[in-house]
Amino acid sequence: MKKVAVIGAGIAGITTAYTLLKRGHEVTVIDSRRYPAMATSYANGGQLSASNAETWNTPKNILNGIRWMFKPDAPLLFNPYPEVQKYKWMMGFLLATLKNEHKKNTLETIDLAKEARDIYFKIADEEGIEFELLKKGILRFYDSNKEFKEDINKKSWLEQDGMEWDVLSTDEVRQLEPAFENNANYEKIVGGIYTKSDASGDIHKFCTNLEKVLTEKYSAKFQLGTSIESINKEKDQIVLSGRDGDEIYIANFDRVIVCAGVGTQEIAKSLGDSMNVYPVKGYSITIDLKDEMSRKCAPTVSLIDQPVKIVASRLGDRFRVAGTAELAGINTDIRQNRIRPLLQWVERYFPNVSTETYTPWAGLRPMTPNMMPLTHQSKVKGIYYHTGHGHLGWTLSAATAKLVVDKLESDL
Numbered sequence: 562m563k564k565v566a567v568i569g570a571g572i573a574g575i576t577t578a579y580t581l582l583k584r585g586h587e588v589t590v591i592d593s594r595r596y597p598a599m600a601t602s603y604a605n606g607g608q609l610s611a612s613n614a615e616t617w618n619t620p621k622n623i624l625n626g627i628r629w630m631f632k633p634d635a636p637l638l639f640n641p642y643p644e645v646q647k648y649k650w651m652m653g654f655l656l657a658t659l660k661n662e663h664k665k666n667t668l669e670t671i672d673l674a675k676e677a678r679d680i681y682f683k684i685a686d687e688e689g690i691e692f693e694l695l696k697k698g699i700l701r702f703y704d705s706n707k708e709f710k711e712d713i714n715k716k717s718w719l720e721q722d723g724m725e726w727d728v729l730s731t732d733e734v735r736q737l738e739p740a741f742e743n744n745a746n747y748e749k750i751v752g753g754i755y756t757k758s759d760a761s762g763d764i765h766k767f768c769t770n771l772e773k774v775l776t777e778k779y780s781a782k783f784q785l786g787t788s789i790e791s792i793n794k795e796k797d798q799i800v801l802s803g804r805d806g807d808e809i810y811i812a813n814f815d816r817v818i819v820c821a822g823v824g825t826q827e828i829a830k831s832l833g834d835s836m837n838v839y840p841v842k843g844y845s846i847t848i849d850l851k852d853e854m855s856r857k858c859a860p861t862v863s864l865i866d867q868p869v870k871i872v873a874s875r876l877g878d879r880f881r882v883a884g885t886a887e888l889a890g891i892n893t894d895i896r897q898n899r900i901r902p903l904l905q906w907v908e909r910y911f912p913n914v915s916t917e918t919y920t921p922w923a924g925l926r927p928m929t930p931n932m933m934p935l936t937h938q939s940k941v942k943g944i945y946y947h948t949g950h951g952h953l954g955w956t957l958s959a960a961t962a963k964l965v966v967d968k969l970e971s972d973l
């Protein structure tokens with residue numbers, strides 16, 4: 562049994578803490594925020610999606626990125642101001658694309674996503690966690706024949722890996738999700754691809770409800786409101802120092818796992834580790850389905866509008882719509898010209914859902930250039946990283962937590 566500190570109480574940190582506690586370690590979770598899951602794990606797209614596990618390193622996405630640079634409401638926005646980290650990350654993305662590892666990395670991600678899905682379902686059952694889990698699959702739909710055909714062509718290699726890739730006609734899309742009725746734009750949908758084992762749920766509810774279980778049932782300690790400012794190794798102990806408001810915080814641990822999302826890069830730098838994790842910004846809106854008509858007309862199957870890269874999930878009496886990727890550094894300002902396309906999307910496909918009351922949000926995906934998560938040990942022995950999940954942190958964290966804890970234990 563080791564005394565382990567987990568830095569970060571987002572989905573990566575919470576799943577890591579759970580895995581450690583189940584294996585009998587003593588765990589302290591430290592976060593600079595006053596509550597768990599207040600950063601990127603707050604209001605994401607909600608999808609637990611093996612079907613969206615494709616990495617983005619394709620020549621097509623590079624060409625799209627260049628084309629979209631000049632379109633203010635495009636799915637990808639690039640802010641050209643000079644920033645070394647951004648250009649380093651973009652070079653890394655280009656190199657990963659040239660290495661042609663897209664298929665290999667996608668298949669590896671699908672395996673992790675399937676494993677994580679099962680772990681989440683097991684946690685929900687065993688610990689009685691409520692997080693608006695809906696096991697109704699994920700439906701991609703298309704209003705472009707060209708994109709639809711391109712994605713149908715992926716069926717042969719994706720299915721090698723046991724991935725479900727059920728191709729649906731326009732009528733089958735409507736049968737699966739009747740909320741598409743009452744909608745003039747529905748006729749423009751040319752078809753869909755359905756992954757029935759995928760699911761959706763509220764990441765923030767999952768983290769906050771699991772925090773209670775970790776504290777009450779497994780005796781985890783949560784040191785919230787505490788920002789870690791330095792990590793030092795002294796003999797075989799790791800000393801964390803930081804601030805809890807005006808108080809100085811200092812504590813010793815046997816091992817540390819850094820799950821600090823976009824804050825991990827700074828910590829890695831202070832330890833002399835090279836890391837390339839960039840904050841890729843995204844936006845969401847959460848619509849309160851206040852009236853009966855809105856509740857009836859909002860979809861329950863989780864959706865991906867593939868051509869415009871928008872995802873949507875029903876979370877009880879709320880409807881979450883998320884999308885866009887913006888390279889703009891550590892900046893969570895909410896820009897109306899990124900929120901408006903999300904609202905317009907709801908009005909286009911679900912016109913009877915009232916958008917009168919909604920909450921806009923922006924978050925930063927901790928993303929590596931090849932989209933593969935990191936679960937390795939630092940140069941400083943005893944310190945591990947668990948981050949870099951990018952657009953799939955909710956989908957993958959339960960499985961990658963297992964990987965990082967396995968590594969920690971194999972070094973004991």
Ligand SMILES: Cc1cc2nc3c(=O)[nH]c(=O)nc-3n(C[C@H](O)[C@H](O)[C@H](O)COP(=O)(O)OP(=O)(O)OC[C@H]3O[C@@H](n4cnc5c(N)ncnc54)[C@H](O)[C@@H]3O)c2cc1C
Binds near residue numbers: 597
């Ligand atoms: C718009 C959008 C939609 C998305 N949709 C999906 C989706 O549908 N499905 C999916 O799988 N993924 C999705 N994602 C990605 C997913 O939300 C993220 O990958 C995931 O939330 C990252 O979790 P994390 O724990 O690594 O980071 P975070 O949730 O950001 O947690 C890191 C924590 O570390 C703390 N911290 C940082 N530095 C320090 C420090 N020095 N000291 C103490 N604490 C520190 C922070 O306060 C924070 O709480 C989406 C992301 C966005 C932005």
